[in-house]
Amino acid sequence: MIRVAQCWDDGVLNDARLADIFRKYQAKATFNINPGLREPNTRTNKWKYQDFEVQGLSLAEMPSVYKGFKVASHTMRHPNADKIPVADFVREAVDARKYIEDHFQQEAPGFAWPCGVTTDDTVKALSDCGFAYGRTTKNVESVLPVAEPLRLHSNCHFLNPNFWDIFAKARPSGVFYFWGHSYELKNDEAKWADFDAKIARLSAEPDVQWIDVIDIVR
Template structure:
């Protein structure tokens, strides 16, 4: 079974997360919005009692070294609301910027807010992506009926995480969990995630993979 993980939004907690993943030789895909990163860390929004900050442009290459980068649009708008021109900018320009920043091909896309329509799907495909991730949970996950409506197994905090994991194993295919590292609001949650990563890395039936390599 291949295990893939997909983390969104490029926040500062990704620095700790990528360090944790490296310790366990886990692969992951990070979905970024290049239009939202300033040179230094910048305040993003509040998540409950927590201030969420975005990573600075100056640290992105270090934080994400060795991981797959996917396009999450330029500025995280609700893509179905946009004009054709705006859509082009959010999808195509964003991909070019990420490829320039990271000097690696960017072929994956992740819909902001999980929202899309036929025009959005076509813009994403035409810009050179090979898949687009939604937030729809489905089993079996792979291969998807439409690679531009690629779903997920569950969120990383899903109470049914291990049940879903074993289900995916029964189907013999792919298990994909996703989330945002800013959701990790205390040490107990970090310990729980570390336990998950460690258990998966120790499972002889599991093999870490990047999303893009599935397609």
């Protein structure tokens, strides 16, 4: 058996289409959001990924988009951990957790580091205030054993050209964990079809069991 986990960052409109694919194949997923960067009732439209205008979900539509999935703190406003005082960073992380607990009817012990940046002080501080894990952007061949849950590494980014080789190499460890941003699929139908097929293939593997990211560390 291989347990498979995935997570997606930044709370953008493409997550809605992503979530529909996951529902279709009964895949689990965690979405890491920045509530402080989003508007209550309107979609934000503040940056471009290559030629694609990325839209942020409105706060109002997030609960229905993410219904049935886990939501985790990615801080309120996406500061890098080495750029602001530790206490401010902790507040950013905890306020997002509280926002999620209040609006999504779920506990939110998970965390994803903005831009993957960690510091020893913020790692300790987030552990002290009860975060169960913090995902970095570092790739490792084996996610297990988790040496430091607040520096939880994944196997790969979802668009890694060697995705299936990495999956095969992760098999002996019993866990495969990948991550990404749904905006990287842009409005490129070929990319969406390819991704749909990827999730379908994982779900069709007889020994794959989808898990939430939190299950890796619990």
